[in-house]
Amino acid sequence: MPRIASVLLPMPLPEAFDYAEPEGLGLAVGDHVTVPLGPRVIRGVVTALRDGTGGNRPLKPVLERLDDPPLPPGVLTFVDWAARYAVDVAGWPLAMALRGLRHPPARPDKVLVLTGTEPARMTPARLKVLAAAREGPKSGAALAALAGVSAGVVKGLVDEGALAITLIEPDSRFPVPDLTLPPQSLNASQQACADVLGDMLGEGGFQAALLDGVTGSGKTEVYLEAVAAALAEDPDSQVLILLPEIALTQAVMARFEARFGAVPAEWHSGVAPPKRRRVWEGVAGGQARIVVGARSALFLPFRKLRLIVVDEEHDSSFKQEEGFIYQARDLAVARAKIEGALVVLASATPSLESLFNAQSGRYRWLRLSARHGAAQLPDIGLIDLRETPPEPGRWLSPPLIKAMTVTLARGEQSMLFLNRRGYAPLVLCKACGEKMKSPDSDSWLVEHRYTGRLVCHLTGFSMKKPEACPHCGARDSLVSIGPGVERVEEEARFLFPTARIAVFSSDTVMDAAAARALVASMAAGEIDILVATQAAAKGHNFPNLTLVGVVDADLSLRGGDLRAGERTFQLLAQAAGRAGRHEKPGRALLQTYSPDHAVLQALKAQDRDAFVEAELRMREEAGLPPFGRLAAVIASGPDGAALDAYVEALAAVIPNAEGVEVFGPADAPLGLVRGRRRKRFLVRADRRVDLQGFMAAWRARARIPNSVRVVIDIDPYSFL
Incomplete structure (x- = not known):
């Protein structure tokens, strides 16, 4: 009997296309096939098969069934769910699920x-x-x-x-984890959490847990035992560990190797393409039982996924902002539910959404309130820059300099934390006041003194720093405003000329190998002062680091972001938590012009619960996440008039829905990016509202001109 195959293509198409199954091909759901699409031949995946009799139109046939491992049913379900959640077409998440197959096999x-x-x-x-x-x-x-x-x-x-x-042929085998190796010695609190996770795995089915432990409390050791329990439960079971930063991968890989005698499979952008294909095939075939990777590893074709761990679950790096837009933490929970697996969200500073779910009983709440072994949490002090400001043209205050001097004299390490790359965030002309901006964009150019270039961190545009102002022509008039990590390093070298100083940022640590080398050098005591962005503020363990100085504690409090307070608390708590992780006591000093701010007072008192309670109360009053839901619509186009006409038409057809508020349209804070004008709507909805349904229905009511691009962002993290 002839059959019709629905084939989903990894392209921005609204639905799967129907093709005729040639006689004898024997297709099954999940098979990889090639099909004609116009003049091209495209790879796709069979998502459904049905009786083909009685059709009223001839269909083009499937051309070929490919030998690649079929996508498991759970992956297809997850792809469809992710698309509906993001209010996007299913071809985008399918493209992510097939990413490993884009790469050629490794050459002999x-x-x-x-x-x-x-x-x-x-x-x-x-x-x-x-x-x-x-x-x-x-x-x-x-x-x-x-x-x-x-x-x-x-x-x-x-x-x-x-x-x-x-x-x-290159070795395509993956080492088998040795479950007979002894675990790390756990304290009573760690063991209790590990036992609970083991019991949850034993109960089977979908479950979720929040592993909430202060910095240095040994969360990794706890979830390693959950990994051991998951692998011991079934010889075919697989485990996924999600990390927010490539820089963290090597340290975690080493912990896994020490615990299981086997290096996990690794999945992130720093992995060579042929190796990524090998990992994809190993996951699909079930040979790769432990995978450590970035957010896109969620889309790998696991055959029997039993455990997902999202380490540093609060981290904003889990939010994908371009292409297919998603929050990996939320999708990890969804994938675990589809697979009937346990998901563990681990953090020293959990997101308010996860804390809310733990408080309300949706997640099992496991807490580690003390550091492992003899280590104690660092003392946190505030330096009021109104009373003890830096010298003119400098950025380090006298109390911080004094503390660094004492630390160096004791042979211990310091870290200066500033979450701002480059030398200076703004370059302007002192003759005419012109601010240097990226062409066709509203974003400022950041000076990078190492390379002598001005760089746009939004678009990637780069130019040599000019000798004269491009606007008025005045020579030697361009001045640098504000500090970046390169400028702080320059000051540290001036103050401590004999100290060994290094910078840890994405501009100086270009890949996983460079990150691994710098972390190893810091851990070995070969660096006295580390000047760092958030790349070094989480997950790393430096035994001799006893002082953390936060250069600008007010930086992330600025702006209208609803998560500004939460992000600041998380980031500074994580940065401060790098100090005193071993026997030597640590301290953190936060430079601020707002020492009375609630966030900074909570940090000083190390009273996270009070901060969380106040923040949740504010969110509840405003109906903001986790008590409500948000979505953004960002429309952009090269023609300002056409863009205005479209957003006005879209505003005129907002569906009338109870429990939904729509704000806008308004100019985006960055109103021009790469020559495209940008407009934004912000949608706030009660939790009971089907927000995705509302957004899909609204978008369908206004025709989108060819020149306009529309992006829907569910649960936006960036408000630019």
């Missing part, structure tokens, strides 16, 4: 093997190479390094036929 490795032919002339160096080659096939570089000789010695043996080049 060139290695050298013994041929049995003796060289015409034997030397001590050649003897060493031949002895090393007897240990097994190795690359030429590896043989030379092992034998301690030059590459020319190895090449000579190849030329004389003593060694031959051969190709071998």
